[in-house]
Amino acid sequence: MANLKPVPTAREFDLAHDSLRELNAFLHKQAVDEGVSQIHVRNPDGAHSIAVGLNAEIDVQIHGHVGYYAAGMNKYASVTVHGNAGPGTAENMMSGRVHVKGFASTAAGASAHGGLLIIDGDASLRCGISLKGADIVVGGSVGSFSAFMAQAGRIVICGDAEDALGDSLYEAVIYVRGKVRSLGADARFEPMTDTDRAAVKSLLAQAGRSLDPAEFKRVASAKSLYHWHADADQEY
Amino acid sequence: MTVPPLEESAGFDRATIDYIQRAAASGLYEIRGLGAKRRVPHFDDLLFLAASLSRYPLEGYRERCVTKTLLGTRFATRPIELAIPITVAGMSFGALSARVKDALGRAATELGTSTTTGDGGMTAEERASSKTLVYQCLPSRYGFDPDDVRRADAIEIVIGQGAKPGGGGMLLGQKVNPRVARMRTLPEGVDQRSASRHPDWTGPDDLVIKIKELREITDWEKPIYVKVGATRVFNDVKLAVHAGADVIVVDGMQGGTAATQTVFIEHVGIPTLAALRQAVDALDDLNMRGTVQLVISGGIRSGADVAKALAMGADAVAIGQGVLMALGCNSDSYVAGGEHVSALEDYARLGTAPGFCHHCHTGKCPVGVTTQDPALELRLDPAVGAKRLKNYLKTVNMELTTIARACGKQDVHHLEKEDLVALTVEAAAMAGVPLAGTSWIPGSGD
Numbered sequence: 001m002a003n004l005k006p007v008p009t010a011r012e013f014d015l016a017h018d019s020l021r022e023l024n025a026f027l028h029k030q031a032v033d034e035g036v037s038q039i040h041v042r043n044p045d046g047a048h049s050i051a052v053g054l055n056a057e058i059d060v061q062i063h064g065h066v067g068y069y070a071a072g073m074n075k076y077a078s079v080t081v082h083g084n085a086g087p088g089t090a091e092n093m094m095s096g097r098v099h100v101k102g103f104a105s106t107a108a109g110a111s112a113h114g115g116l117l118i119i120d121g122d123a124s125l126r127c128g129i130s131l132k133g134a135d136i137v138v139g140g141s142v143g144s145f146s147a148f149m150a151q152a153g154r155i156v157i158c159g160d161a162e163d164a165l166g167d168s169l170y171e172a173v174i175y176v177r178g179k180v181r182s183l184g185a186d187a188r189f190e191p192m193t194d195t196d197r198a199a200v201k202s203l204l205a206q207a208g209r210s211l212d213p214a215e216f217k218r219v220a221s222a223k224s225l226y227h228w229h230a231d232a233d234q235e236y
Numbered sequence: 237m238t239v240p241p242l243e244e245s246a247g248f249d250r251a252t253i254d255y256i257q258r259a260a261a262s263g264l265y266e267i268r269g270l271g272a273k274r275r276v277p278h279f280d281d282l283l284f285l286a287a288s289l290s291r292y293p294l295e296g297y298r299e300r301c302v303t304k305t306l307l308g309t310r311f312a313t314r315p316i317e318l319a320i321p322i323t324v325a326g327m328s329f330g331a332l333s334a335r336v337k338d339a340l341g342r343a344a345t346e347l348g349t350s351t352t353t354g355d356g357g358m359t360a361e362e363r364a365s366s367k368t369l370v371y372q373c374l375p376s377r378y379g380f381d382p383d384d385v386r387r388a389d390a391i392e393i394v395i396g397q398g399a400k401p402g403g404g405g406m407l408l409g410q411k412v413n414p415r416v417a418r419m420r421t422l423p424e425g426v427d428q429r430s431a432s433r434h435p436d437w438t439g440p441d442d443l444v445i446k447i448k449e450l451r452e453i454t455d456w457e458k459p460i461y462v463k464v465g466a467t468r469v470f471n472d473v474k475l476a477v478h479a480g481a482d483v484i485v486v487d488g489m490q491g492g493t494a495a496t497q498t499v500f501i502e503h504v505g506i507p508t509l510a511a512l513r514q515a516v517d518a519l520d521d522l523n524m525r526g527t528v529q530l531v532i533s534g535g536i537r538s539g540a541d542v543a544k545a546l547a548m549g550a551d552a553v554a555i556g557q558g559v560l561m562a563l564g565c566n567s568d569s570y571v572a573g574g575e576h577v578s579a580l581e582d583y584a585r586l587g588t589a590p591g592f593c594h595h596c597h598t599g600k601c602p603v604g605v606t607t608q609d610p611a612l613e614l615r616l617d618p619a620v621g622a623k624r625l626k627n628y629l630k631t632v633n634m635e636l637t638t639i640a641r642a643c644g645k646q647d648v649h650h651l652e653k654e655d656l657v658a659l660t661v662e663a664a665a666m667a668g669v670p671l672a673g674t675s676w677i678p679g680s681g682d
Contacts, residue, residue, distance in 0.1 A: 024452045048445050053382055053453030069436070069449040073382035088436035088449075092380055110435040111377040113421070129435040130377055132421040149431055151421045171423060227409060228267075228427040 011036045016043040024052060032056045046086065051079050054096070071098040074115060090117045093134055106143070109136045112153070118207045128155045131172050137207035147174050148184065156203045158211060169221035175200050177216050186225045190218045266498040267406065269596025269606060270557055271399055271490045271535060276507040278490070278535060279544040281663030282656050283672060286642040294641035301637040302647040305552050307529045308390060308459020308482040311451065315459055316368055316390055318552065319348025320633045321648060322542055325533050325556035326372050326392065326463070328354025330407050330416045331494030331596065333613040334361045336605055339563060339621030341365030346622070347629050352392060352554070355405040355430055357419045358384040370461065373450070375404060376430035378420035382453060391450050392461035398491025398534040401465025401505050405430035406495040411599040413608040443479040461485055466511030466534065473518035477528050485554060486515045488534025492557040494606060495597035508534035510666040516549030525549065539635020547651035548667060562628035563621045564603040566590050570615040579603055
C-alpha cells in the first residue's frame with residue numbers, strides 16, 4: 001500500500017509553455033483515463049480551439065480570454081471562461097455547460113444541439129445562429145441577426161437585441177427583456193404563457209440570475225416561410 | 237400551292253415559350269433534380285493520344301496498372317487509402333433513402349473506395365456499410381455530431397456545390413419525413429432550405445481557424461477536405477490550400493442536386509473541364525501538386541472521363557449522378573421479387589419518362605432511389621443496388637486502366653496532359669491541351 005500514490009484530480013496547463021495540442025489531447029483521453037476531473041488553463045492569450053471536442057464529464061476552467069471556437073462541439077463537459085470569448089464559442093455543443101464570464105464575439109452557440117451556454121456580458125452578431133436545441137442565456141445584449149435560422153432551443157436575452165432578431169426562425173424561441181431594434185423575416189412577438197415564464201425562470205436560475213420573468217417578451221416564428229410557395233413574393 | 241415550312245424562333249423556341257407561360261401561370265420558378273442539361277464543353281471533347289512509335293504501351297490484359305490512391309497526405313496522420321481513384325460523391329440522406337445510402341456503402345466498400353455523407357447527417361446504415369466514409373460539414377450543420385466526426389474517416393467542409401455554387405441546399409416537404417426531420421431538427425413536412433453560409437465562420441481567414449478546430453477535435457488524424465462549387469476556381473483552390481486543406485474537391489456545373497432552381501442549375505458555375513484546369517493551375521502555382529490532393533466531380537460518367545480527369549491533374553474523381561443511374565435512376569423498371577416491374581406509369585404520372593426524369597425533388601422517384609416514401613423506397617433492394625453499383629464502378633475502373641495501359645502507364649496517376657488533345661477550340665482553351673492535329677493551345681500565347 002505504501003507504494004500507491006494518490007491520483008491527482010486536478011491538473012493545470014499553462015499555454016505560455018504547454019501547447020494547445022498537448023492540452024486538447026489530454027482533455028480527449030488522459031483526463032478520463034487518469035481520473036482527472038478538473039483542468040485549469042492559464043495564459044490562454046486568445047488561443048483558438050481551446051477545449052474543443054470534449055467528450056467527458058470534466059470541468060475545465062480557463063483563466064483569461066479565448067479565441068475562436070472555445071469549447072466547440074462540447075459534449076458532457078463544463079467549461080468556464082474567466083474572460084472574453086472569440087467567435088463560435090460552444091459551436092455545435094451537444095450537451096454540458098459553457099459559461100463565459102465576460103463578453104462573447106460572433107456566432108456564440110452556433111448550431112448548438114444541446115447543453116447550456118451562459119454569457120454574462122454581451123454577445124455579438126449572430127448569437128445562436130442555426131441553434132438546434134441548446135439553451136443560451138445572455139446577461140447583456142445581443143448583436144444583429146441573432147437566432148438567425150434557429151431551429152430549436154431557447155435563447156434568453158437579458159438586455160437588448162439589435163436588428164433582425166430571429167430572422168427565418170424555425171421552432172426555437174427567444175425571450176428578450178430589453179428593446180428589440182427590429183425583428184427578422186418571419187419572427188413575431190407572441191404572448192408569454194405560464195410555460196414561457198417558468199422556462200425563463202428556470203434558465204435564469206441556471207445562469208445565476210434573479211430577474212423577473214414577467215419582464216421578458218417572447219419571440220417565435222410566424223411560420224409563414226415554412227413552405228416554398230411563400231418565397232414567390234420574396235418575403236425574406 | 238405549297239405550304240411554307242413552320243419556322244421556330246431560335247430565341248423563343250418551344251421550350252422558351254413553355255418556360256415563359258409556366259412562369260406567367262404560376263408565379264414560381266422551377267425546381268428540379270439532377271444536373272445541367274445544356275451542352276457545355278466536357279471530357280467528351282478530349283481524346284487520348286495512345287502509344288505508338290514514340291510511346292510504349294503496356295499489354296492491356298496482362299501488365300499491372302496501379303489504381304491505388306492516397307488522399308489526405310498533407311497533415312492528417314491517417315490519410316485515406318483507396319483501391320481505385322473513383323469515389324462516391326456526397327449525397328444526403330433525405331435526398332436519398334437510407335436503403336440507397338446503405339447500397340452506396342456496400343458497393344464502395346467492396347471496391348475499396350469511399351462514400352460521402354450529405355446535408356442531413358450520417359446514418360447508421362451508411363456508417364455500417366462504408367469502410368471509408370467522408371463526413372460532410374455543411375453550412376446547415378443538419379445532424380452534425382462530434383460523435384460522427386470521430387466515427388468518420390475524413391471530414392469534408394462544403395463551401396459549395398457545382399449545381400448551385402453560392403446557394404444552400406433544398407429539400408421539399410414531401411421528403412422531410414419523421415426520420416429526416418428528426419435528423420435535421422426540423423418540423424416534419426417543412427420545405428427545408430439550408431443556409432448558404434456557414435454559421436460560425438466567414439471568409440478564408442476564418443476557414444484557417446475552422447480547419448484547425450476540426451483537426452484539434454480529431455487529434456490531427458483525419459484528412460480535411462474542402463469542397464467548392466466551380467466558379468472562381470483558381471482563387472478558391474489557392475485559398476483552400478492556404479486554409480490548410482489536405483484535399484480539395486472541385487464540383488463542376490454539371491454536378492447533380494436533389495432539388496435546386498433550374499435557373500441556378502443551368503446558368504451558374506463553370507464546366508467541370510474548365511474548373512479542373514484552373515484547379516490544377518492553382519496547385520501548380522503554389523507548388524502543391526502531390527501535396528494537396530485534388531478530387532474532381534460534376535458529370536463524370538465513364539472510365540474515359542476518369543482517365544481524362546486524371547490526365548489533366550486530378551488525383552481522384554467523385555461520381556454522384558452516374559452512381560444513381562447505376563442503381564436504376566431513369567430506368568424503365570425496378571426489381572421486385574427478382575422480376576423487373578415496369579415503372580412507366582409512375583413516370584407518366586410525374587409528367588416524364590425514363591431518360592428524361594429529373595423529379596428527385598418530388599420524392600416520387602419511380603425506381604425508389606430519390607425518395608423517402610415508404611412504399612417507393614422498397615423498390616430499391618440494397619443488395620441489388622450494391623451489386624449494380626459495384627459492376628458500374630468496376631467497369632469504369634477497367635476502362636480507366638485500359639486507357640492508361642494504352643498510353644503506356646503502369647499507374648493511372650501517371651496519365652498526363654501530354655496524352656490529351658482536344659476536339660474543339662473551346663475545349664482546347666479550357667483544358668489547356670492542343671487542338672487535335674495541331675500544337676495550338678488557344679490562350680497559351682504560343
